Amino acid sequence: MKLKHKVATIAGALVALIALSACSNKSANNSSNKIPEKISKKTTVTFWYSLTGTSQNTLKKLTSDFEKENPNITIKLQSQGGNYADLQSKLTSSFQSPKDLPTITQAYPGWLYNAAKNNMLTDLTPYVDNKNIGWGSYKNSDIQSGLWDGAKINGKQYGVPFNKSVEVLFYNKTLLDKYGVKVPTTMQELKAASETIYKKSNHKVRGAGFDALNNYYMLAMKEDGVSFNNKLNFASSTSKKVINYYADGVKNGYFMQAGTEKYMSTPFDNAQVAMFIGSTANEAYVKQALSKKYQYGIAPRPSKLNAQQGTDIYMFNKASAMQKAAAFKYLKFLSSEKSQLYWAKQTGYMPVNSKVLNSKTYKADKNSKVPAILADTTKNLYFLPVTKNATTAYDQVNANMQTILAQAGKKQSWNTAISTGKTKLDAAWKQ
Secondary structure: OOOOOOOOOHHHHHHHHHHHHHHHHHHHHHOOOOOOOOOOOOEEEEEEEOOOHHHHHHHHHHHHHHHHHOOOEEEEEEEOOOOHHHHHHHHHHHOOOHHHOOOEEEEOHHHHHHHHHOOOEOOOHHHHHOOOOOOOOOHHHOEOHHHHHHOEEOOEEOEEEEEEEOEEEEEEHHHHHHOOOOOOOOHHHHHHHHHHHHHHOOOOOEOEEEOOHHHHHHHHHHHOOOOOOOOOOOOOHHHHHHHHHHHHHHHHOOEEOOHHHOOOHHHHHOOOEOEEEEEHHHHHHHHHHOOOOOOEEEEEOOOOOEEOEEEEEEEEOOOOHHHHHHHHHHHHHHOOHHHHHHHHHHHOOEOOEHHHHOOHHHHOOOOOOOHHHHOOOOOOEEOOOOOOOHHHHHHHHHHHHHHHHHHHHOOOOOHHHHHHHHHHHHHHHHO
């Protein structure tokens, strides 16, 4: 379960933008802003999603439970394929004909930037504040503000946090004990620990690596006071400092990049690297593949900030007032303490409900090492800003870092790659 997504093609985006301009006003005018006090008649809500395996089965179970509690509401689950690219593609093509859109959809906010701009989404604040359908206030929702903020577009609350994860530090406890290294709690300690492991293992074991190079760059820049936006200078002194931290480590051998193996869990499972920073979703792969002679551990990401990942659920304006109210009751149910405890335990996703996140029941889960440390590593969350072309720029940073680290691995200078990367990143923001 890797939380990755692809950007729609430029052609598709242009088509969608034209369609949005033509159809958005009609969609907005057809919707009702009055929130019903209760669901007084049979109402069907369609929900597009992209989940497989245990996650899909868990969603079906929770949906069935909701329908039993709300006999007037039917949630029509419609899978749009096994990966996020399929769902994004279906949404993009459906923007040309808003009547074909569902009531609600799982999505990354960046996918819906143009939809929000063209009034195709429902502002959920009135529903959150409604005491009958919602919680009465954001505070009463028990969902932390950082997660709510990550589901905003253009400052409006269009989404409700859903399947979320953050980054954590996976470490091979057996190897760290062997080389007398403590679990690092800062980026400086991560570097020092990696150098020690590489040296003491006679260069056989790399110290650490990062799964998501764009997350690495974005968070490190933010901790140095630079936000991820179109004013960011990839060739600035701050940017070079962030780049060189990782690139120098790759050049000198103590850091590793995933490269052709794509995910750091693969070399970690083979004990080629002692630590890596990646999504909590990696635990399932580590548990299955790590050699039995090694013991793994999970610790908070060794940084001040952490990146929230995963999708939210958004509502379209084309729905009727009764459908919107019914849909929000469903979203409230999915976010409830009972539902989130079950969801988190079954899927491994982070519970968006703070009561669950901090509960003894969740932290005592013996099937996972994530719950015990999750509250400590989610206090300060940062997310990819939802602005024009931010997703394209975010992906370009990943490509830039791949190129730079490849040069570093060959012990070649990466100065030209930084200059070229700046040009490409600037162009990505202007598409």
